[in-house]
Amino acid sequence: MSTEDVMRVLAILESEEEDSEQRDDAVLEAELLQVDDPSLRARMVEVLWNEVLRIQASKGARPDHVLWAAVRRFASMAPVDQAERLLILLSPAEPYTTQQVALQAIQNMFADRFGQLKYDVRVRLMDAAYRIGLEIASIPKTDRDASQNALLYNAALTCAVLDDLRTKTLVASMTPESTVRFMRWLLDFHG
Numbered sequence: 001m002s003t004e005d006v007m008r009v010l011a012i013l014e015s016e017e018e019d020s021e022q023r024d025d026a027v028l029e030a031e032l033l034q035v036d037d038p039s040l041r042a043r044m045v046e047v048l049w050n051e052v053l054r055i056q057a058s059k060g061a062r063p064d065h066v067l068w069a070a071v072r073r074f075a076s077m078a079p080v081d082q083a084e085r086l087l088i089l090l091s092p093a094e095p096y097t098t099q100q101v102a103l104q105a106i107q108n109m110f111a112d113r114f115g116q117l118k119y120d121v122r123v124r125l126m127d128a129a130y131r132i133g134l135e136i137a138s139i140p141k142t143d144r145d146a147s148q149n150a151l152l153y154n155a156a157l158t159c160a161v162l163d164d165l166r167t168k169t170l171v172a173s174m175t176p177e178s179t180v181r182f183m184r185w186l187l188d189f190h191g
Helices: 003-014 020-030 038-057 064-077 080-090 096-110 119-137 146-161 167-172 176-190
Strands: none
Touching: 003 020, 003 038, 020 038, 020 064, 038 064, 038 080, 064 080, 064 096, 080 096, 080 119, 096 119, 096 146, 119 146, 119 167, 146 167, 146 176
8 A cells, every 4th residue: 555545544534524425434444554754654543543433422423443443543553642632432331342442452552562651651551451350250151251351351451561560360350261362372472
């Protein structure tokens, strides 16, 4: 994809006149774009975040997978100091799937950039992930569905990436399958 493609996607997402279908297509296309120019990258981060907010404000009128694509691409391009924006997606009012995407975005943002995170932001992100994990952990393992188990797993991974000592509490509440996956991830992460 070329700079022209980047400019076209930016033009659509920066416009107030485009319909939601065009905006959705532009968000999905943004995931495929290579944006090397720092000024274009900064613009793309902002338009993607604005799109996240627009999609949330639409209250389900736009597809969830577009929201998730915008969150993923935002997280892959944004500087770590913007991670705290994702806190709004970790609200108990958000669906489990949206919380899970936000947790995965945080994991991806900090997998190789942990030292760049301000302490107070790290604490807020850890607390949000831990709260989500505790909420799911309070449900008996036999009563949880697959999305709840996946959310607990991602809450534990996020806590681990952020070096939260409370991670072990969440791991102790996971299913045996999730615990094995977590331990394999931990070995790879620190390997």
